[in-house]
Amino acid sequence: MHIHSLLSPCGDNDMTPNNIVNMAKLNELDIIAITDHNSCKNCAAAIKVGNEVGVTVVPGMELTTSEDIHVVCLFPDLESAEAFDNYVCERLMKFPNEADIFGHQYIMDENDEIIDELDMLLLSSCDISIMDVKEIVNSFGGVALPAHVNRDSYSIIAVLGEIVEECNFDFIEVSRSGNPDNYNYPSITNSDAHYLANISEKERFIELKENTAKCLIEYLSNGRC
Numbered sequence: 001m002h003i004h005s006l007l008s009p010c011g012d013n014d015m016t017p018n019n020i021v022n023m024a025k026l027n028e029l030d031i032i033a034i035t036d037h038n039s040c041k042n043c044a045a046a047i048k049v050g051n052e053v054g055v056t057v058v059p060g061m062e063l064t065t066s067e068d069i070h071v072v073c074l075f076p077d078l079e080s081a082e083a084f085d086n087y088v089c090e091r092l093m094k095f096p097n098e099a100d101i102f103g104h105q106y107i108m109d110e111n112d113e114i115i116d117e118l119d120m121l122l123l124s125s126c127d128i129s130i131m132d133v134k135e136i137v138n139s140f141g142g143v144a145l146p147a148h149v150n151r152d153s154y155s156i157i158a159v160l161g162e163i164v165e166e167c168n169f170d171f172i173e174v175s176r177s178g179n180p181d182n183y184n185y186p187s188i189t190n191s192d193a194h195y196l197a198n199i200s201e202k203e204r205f206i207e208l209k210e211n212t213a214k215c216l217i218e219y220l221s222n223g224r225c
């Protein structure tokens with residue numbers, strides 16, 4: 001539920017829509033999410049490839065809040081993800097990307113052809129506070145999970161010292177190196193893959209009635225679907 005494509009400046013150039021989805025297929029994953037930094041612009045291509053290959057692709061984003069906290073945002077469909085993408089675009093601090101330093105930010109189609117390159121640096125933060133993020137993402141039909149809470153950078157605990165209750169998160173994300181039992185929240189563990197080799201094998205399960213993004217969002221909202 002946390003995979004970066006080559007649109008993220010830190011995402012490897014091999015992280016094309018076809019490579020990601022086919023690697024997921026090889027690893028026997030039923031469902032994955034594309035979560036680039038502050039952008040959903042490679043989700044459309046990945047969803048199309050997923051439909052061909054038989055892997056459910058959940059459209060998402062790894063948002064950077066105004067406090068520099070990463071939050072995984074997942075959506076039930078492309079339409080709501082793209083509406084949220086527009087909302088974030090208007091609130092992203094505008095710095096030009098220096099591709100030599102940070103990497104290219106390519107948008108691709110379902111044939112892995114480059115159709116655009118974003119010139120605004122996606123690693124900047126947005127004018128959206130961690131205190132408001134859950135409500136805002138919910139209003140677009142999605143769910144928000146504070147990302148890699150156990151990490152000592154760009155996590156809610158690193159920045160605020162704790163998972164602040166007033167943020168009202170339903171679920172949190174603990175990275176592979178962390179221990180989910182350390183937190184009083186339901187959690188999921190993701191690969192946060194920036195390279196093909198980091199995409200997990202079929203190790204973890206959520207029981208869903210249907211293998212759809214909509215059902216996953218329901219589960220992450222109220223613990224069932």
Ligand SMILES: [Zn+2]
Pocket residue numbers: 062070147148154
């Ligand atoms: Zn992150």
Ligand SMILES: [Zn+2]
Pocket residue numbers: 002004062192
């Ligand atoms: Zn990430």
